[in-house]
Amino acid sequence: MLPINSYTSETGSLVLSCLSLALVFTLAHRLASSRIWLFRHSPVSFLRRRARAWLFLFQGPSIIEEEFNKAGGKPFFIDVPENRYLVVSSWNHIKEIDAAPDHVLSLQAAAKELLQPKHTMSSFNWMDKRGAEGTPLIRTLRILLTSHLPKILPDIRRAMSAHMDSAIDSLPTLEDGKTVTPKLYPLVIRGIAYSNALAFFGEDLAKNERFVKAGMDFIEQTLLIAEILRLLPKALSEPVGRFLSSKLNSSRVIFESLLPIATERVDQRARARLGHKVPEHKDCMQWIMESAPKSKPWTPERIVYELIALWFGSVHITSTTVCFAIHDLCLHPEYVEPLRGEIESTGWAAFEQTAGGCWPLLDSFMKESARVTPVESVSTRRMALEPFQLSDGTAVKQGEWLCSAARGMMMDASLFENPAQFQGFRFADPAIVEKIGRPFAAGEKPSDFTSIADWQLWGTGKCACPGRYYAAAVMKAMLALFITKYDMRLTDPAAPRYFAWRTFIYPFPGTRVSLNRRVVA
Numbered sequence: 001m002l003p004i005n006s007y008t009s010e011t012g013s014l015v016l017s018c019l020s021l022a023l024v025f026t027l028a029h030r031l032a033s034s035r036i037w038l039f040r041h042s043p044v045s046f047l048r049r050r051a052r053a054w055l056f057l058f059q060g061p062s063i064i065e066e067e068f069n070k071a072g073g074k075p076f077f078i079d080v081p082e083n084r085y086l087v088v089s090s091w092n093h094i095k096e097i098d099a100a101p102d103h104v105l106s107l108q109a110a111a112k113e114l115l116q117p118k119h120t121m122s123s124f125n126w127m128d129k130r131g132a133e134g135t136p137l138i139r140t141l142r143i144l145l146t147s148h149l150p151k152i153l154p155d156i157r158r159a160m161s162a163h164m165d166s167a168i169d170s171l172p173t174l175e176d177g178k179t180v181t182p183k184l185y186p187l188v189i190r191g192i193a194y195s196n197a198l199a200f201f202g203e204d205l206a207k208n209e210r211f212v213k214a215g216m217d218f219i220e221q222t223l224l225i226a227e228i229l230r231l232l233p234k235a236l237s238e239p240v241g242r243f244l245s246s247k248l249n250s251s252r253v254i255f256e257s258l259l260p261i262a263t264e265r266v267d268q269r270a271r272a273r274l275g276h277k278v279p280e281h282k283d284c285m286q287w288i289m290e291s292a293p294k295s296k297p298w299t300p301e302r303i304v305y306e307l308i309a310l311w312f313g314s315v316h317i318t319s320t321t322v323c324f325a326i327h328d329l330c331l332h333p334e335y336v337e338p339l340r341g342e343i344e345s346t347g348w349a350a351f352e353q354t355a356g357g358c359w360p361l362l363d364s365f366m367k368e369s370a371r372v373t374p375v376e377s378v379s380t381r382r383m384a385l386e387p388f389q390l391s392d393g394t395a396v397k398q399g400e401w402l403c404s405a406a407r408g409m410m411m412d413a414s415l416f417e418n419p420a421q422f423q424g425f426r427f428a429d430p431a432i433v434e435k436i437g438r439p440f441a442a443g444e445k446p447s448d449f450t451s452i453a454d455w456q457l458w459g460t461g462k463c464a465c466p467g468r469y470y471a472a473a474v475m476k477a478m479l480a481l482f483i484t485k486y487d488m489r490l491t492d493p494a495a496p497r498y499f500a501w502r503t504f505i506y507p508f509p510g511t512r513v514s515l516n517r518r519v520v521a
């Protein structure tokens with residue numbers, strides 16, 4: 001199931017009914033549209049294929065892994081209930097996908113299908129192609145937000161730290177009088193949500209509890225509504241989408257909170273042009289507005305829609321990736337001391353002044369954690385808006401998806417030595433690892449967490465994640481707070497930590513960590 005932790009039983013039964021409806025209608029639709037296929041092939045093999053397509057919902061990562069291992073580096077197809085994916089795993093094929101123009105292979109169209117913005121993001125009329133329209137957002141994240149990091153990181157760190165203190169210190173201790181056992185995921189997502197609200201919309205909204213709560217609900221609701229709609233036939237998705245978005249309406253709260261602020265910013269900009277003195281703002285809302293083409297300025301609504309989509313894409317994956325890194329710190333406690341040493345000897349000021357560019361051991365640990373337990377099994381996801389063929393002749397039809405086998409590639413022995421082994425300092429400079437004076441294996445090819453050259457975490461080339469420098473800095477800040485403030489372990493190390501849905505894995509929201517506050521002399 002999806003990461004549900006705050007739904008009422010009414011919402012739960014609503015969701016179950018919709019999912020059952022989706023299942024029945026999709027099967028009927030598929031059977032009807034596959035009559036010719038059915039005559040040519042055996043019904044048993046047809047049913048087996050459809051069953052596996054549905055199984056993909058619950059076992060996506062292991063199905064992709066199985067096919068990846070069989071394919072021996074060649075592209076392979078995966079059936080999903082509503083579509084078919086062509087999965088590639090050679091860097092040459094990935095480059096071919098990246099080289100295809102936006103009107104042939106589109107990330108935006110795949111994201112639109114994934115998130116159903118019409119019903120999950122207050123009727124956002126998302127285009128299939130990014131084109132020049134998307135440039136203000138990319139410039140804002142890649143250049144302006146990244147260069148603003150030294151200014152914003154101290155506030156992010158202080159707020160995250162205060163939030164952790166108040167959430168953790170309010171919990172009852174165990175019998176030893178010291179240990180507290182908070183649920184990890186809610187703690188992490190709250191910190192990341194604050195950080196993103198500050199970076200995207202400014203301090204007032206970041207401090208607005210109702211807004212941040214709606215922002216977190218919005219993520220779960222988006223996943224839920226989008227999944228149901230993807231499984232329904234087109235004719236049903238419109239009324240069901242309208243119904244669901246009227247019941248699960250956190251995106252409306254966000255929209256209504258952001259619109260007056262965006263309207264005021266647009267007004268202030270007009271007044272500034274007339275020579276009036278107006279307040280100065282340094283956040284993504286302002287930069288997106290200022291980066292939009294002067295000849296065709298964006299309306300307040302357009303700015304808000306862009307920010308809502310950004311909110312979803314940034315809070316969810318960053319929080320889940322941090323959660324798995326904390327699990328790994330608990331599962332591999334031998335790394336904690338060297339990491340503490342690095343953080344405490346360098347200090348926060350250096351971290352913030354370098355925009356999160358220091359702490360190479362922590363950088364490597366995060367990279368190894370995301371390599372071994374990636375939230376997403378695939379990357380470089382594109383929808384074919386026109387038929388497309390790879391250089392080896394493998395072709396996809398219009399509407400089908402292409403993606404890379406990110407997880408399989410990260411576990412490929414020809415790319416990473418001893419890939420199944422967790423080596424936290426695999427990506428650090430061997431000279432730095434040697435100085436620790438302990439038997440930690442350092443990799444032969446040092447490489448940064450934000451690099452896009454040797455793995456697929458951030459996607460590919462012109463579409464590679466423009467928020468990765470910000471994401472890496474915020475993740476480091478949160479992990480460094482955990483590492484320096486607490487001794488930690490998983491409360492129940494044997495319990496399952498995550499579940500799969502399609503190509504994703506999600507940490508269980510109820511997984512607890514046992515924390516003991518460190519007494520630093």
Ligand code: HEM
Nearest residue numbers: 314317318321380381457458459460463464465466467471
């Ligand atoms: C651990 C955290 C994150 C991961 C693993 C991640 C990963 C990705 C991936 C795989 C893509 C698609 C690239 C492709 O298909 O070639 C992407 C795109 C994108 N990411 Fe991230 N991301 C993260 C955090 C963030 C954050 C914090 C932001 C914003 C501050 C952000 C903003 C974006 C945007 C706007 C795009 C779309 C780029 C485009 O349309 O060209 N991401 N990200």
